[in-house]
Amino acid sequence: MSTAVALPEPLAAPKVNKWFVAAAVALGALMEIVDTSIVNVALTQMQASLGATLSEIGWVITSYGIANVIILPLSAWLGDRFGKKNYFIFSLIGFVVASALCGLATTLPMLVAARILQGLTGGGLLAKAQAILFETFPREEQAMAQGFFGAIAIAGPAIGPTLGGWIVTNVDWRWIFFINLPIGVIGVFMCMAALPRDVEQRVKKRVDWIAILMLAVGIGSFQAFLEEGNSEDWFDSPFIVALGVSTVVGIVAFVQRTLASDAPVVDLRVLRYRSLAAGSVLSIVLGMALYGGIFAIPIFAQTILGFTSQQVGMMMLPSALMSAVAMGLASRIVGKLDPRIALACGAVILTTSIFLLSNLTMNTSSGDFQLPLIIRSFGTVFMFLPLSLAAIGPIPKKDVAAASGFYNLTRQLGGSIGVAALTTLLARRQSFHSAVIGEKLVSSDPETLQRLEQIAQGFMARGVDSTTAHQQAFALLKGSIERQASVISFSDTFWATAVLIICTLPLILLLGKPQKGAAVAVDH
Secondary structure (H helix, E strand, O other): OEEEEEOOOOOOOOOOOHHHHHHHHHHHHHHHHHHHHHHHHHHHHHHHHHOOOHHHHOHHHHHHHHHHHHHHHHHHHHHHHHOHHHHHHHHHHHHHHHHHHHHHOOOHHHHHHHHHHHHHHHHHHHHHHHHHHHHHOOHHHHHHHHHHHHHHHHHHHHHHHHHHHHHHHHOOOOHHHHOHHHHHHHHHHHHHHHOOOOOOOOOOOOOOHHHHHHHHHHHHHHHHHHHHOOOOOHHHOHHHHHHHHHHHHHHHHHHHHHHOOOOOOOOHHHHHOHHHHHHHHHHHHHHHHHHHHHHHHHHHHHHOOOOOHHHHHHHHHHHHHHHHHHHHHHHHHHOOOOHHHHHHHHHHHHHHHHHHHOOOOOOOOHHHHHHHHHHHHHHHHHHHHHHHHHHHOOOOHHHHHHHHHHHHHHHHHHHHHHHHHHHHHHHHHHHHHHHHHHHHHHHHOHHHHHHHHHHHHHHHHOOOOHHHHHHHHHHHHHHHHHHHHHHHHHHHHHHHHHHHHHHHHHHHHHOOOOOOOOEEEEEO
16 A cells, blocks of 8 residues: 655755755765775786786775675664765765875785775765765755766776776776775865754664674675686685675575564665666666676776876777766656656666777777777666666655665676676687687688788798797787677677666666655655
8 A cells, every 4th residue: 555645854954955965975976986986097017016917906996895785784773873975075074084095005905904894884975975965955946966976986996996907007006996085084174164964863772883884794705706716716625605695695694584574684674666776777787787898898998908007097088078968857857757658768877888888890990999989978878867767766755765875886896797607608718709700710711821921921031940830820819819709799898888888778668757745655
C-alpha cells in the first residue's frame, strides 16, 4: 500500500545559500575524484623513487581503492552519528593530511599507509557531497544541482591524467599530492561557512563493530580480488582464491547480520526501492564504461602509439572540458524530460562512441580520438545525470543518504570490475589474436616468408651472421604481430563494453520518475 506523506524540509537553515553549499561540497568531491586517476600516470616515477617492483607499486592504487569502497557504504551511518557537516569537514581535513603524508613518504609502506588513510577519508567526501546536494535543493532544482555535481564526477577522471601528466613531466610526482593542500584548506573554510549546523542527536545507538569488520573483510577482499586478479593469473593463485573465499564469507555474513539488526551500520533496506535497485545495476555498468574506457584509452595511446603521459593527458582534456558543457545542457533538458528517456538516449550516444573507438588502428593520431571522446562525453553525461535522478530522486529524503552511499559504491565497484574485466579480456584476446596471426603468416604466407628473408639479408649485409640475422628478422616480425594483435584486442574490449550497455538497457523500465513537490509515496 502506498500513502502520500509530506516529507519534512531539509535541516538546512532558511538563509543558507544553496549554491554556496554546492560549490563547497563539490570542491571536496573534485579532489577525491581526481585522485582516483591522477596517480596512474606517476607509477613509473614512484617506482624508481621508492625502489619498488612493478607489482609492489601497484598497491599504491589498490590500497586506496580498498579503503574507498569500505567507507562508501558507511558514509550515511557516519553522517547520522556525527553530523553531516562535522563528518564532511572531518573527511576533508583528513584527506588533506593524508595527501601531505603521501607527498612526504620516503618508503613504499609509508606511501601505502597514507593512501589507505586518503581512501578512508575520500570515500566520505564523494558520497556525502551528493547526499547533501539532494537534501539542500528542492526537487524541482535537483536536475541542476546533480548536473553541477555530475560535471565534476565525469570530468574528474579525465582531468586527473592531464594534470598528473603535466606535474610528473614538469615538476615531481610528489606534487600530485601536495596540490591538494591549498585546495583542501580553501574547501574546509568554505564548508565551515556554507554548510548548515548539525542537529545534535539525543540518543547515540550502539555501534555494531562486528558488522563493520564483516563489511571491511567482504568489500575489501572483493576490491583486492579485482585489483590483483589479473596480475596473479586469477584462480591459479592461492592468494586470489583466498580473497574470493573471504569476499563471499564476509559479504554473506554482513548481509545476514545487517538485515537482522534494528540499527544497521549500512541500511540495505533502501534496496526495497525498485528505482535504486535497478539504478545500482546500471550504475555498475556506467562505472565499467566510464572508468574502463578511461583506463583502456591511455594504455592504447601509450603502448601502441608511443604517447607520453603528458600527451595522453592533453589528448583527453578537450573531452573532459566538453563534459562540463554537456552537463550544463543535460541539466536543462533532463529537468523537462522523463529521466528514463534521457538515459536511453545517453546509452545510444555512449554506445556509438564506443563503436567509433573500436576502429582505432596503429596509424591513429591524437586528432582521431577527439570526435569519439567528445561523443563519449555527451553519452556519459546523458547517462550519469538521468540515472542519478531516476535512481535516487523518487526516494524519501530520510533514506537519501543511505541510498547515495550505496549508489556511489556501485559506480566505484563498477569501475573496478570494468578495469579488471577489460584487463583480463585484453590480455587473453591479445594472446589469441597473436597466435592466429602468427600461425597464418609464418606457416602459409609466401610473401611473409620472402619478407623475412629480405630482412635477414639486410642484417647480414651489415655484418651479422646468418643465424643471428634470421633471429632478428623473426623478432621484428613477432613484434609487428604483437602490435597488430594488441590493436585488434582493444577493438574487442570496446565491442564487449558496447554490448554490455545494450544488454542492460531493459533495466531502464524498472527505474522511477522523480516526483515533483514534497509529497512522496512511501511503501509500507
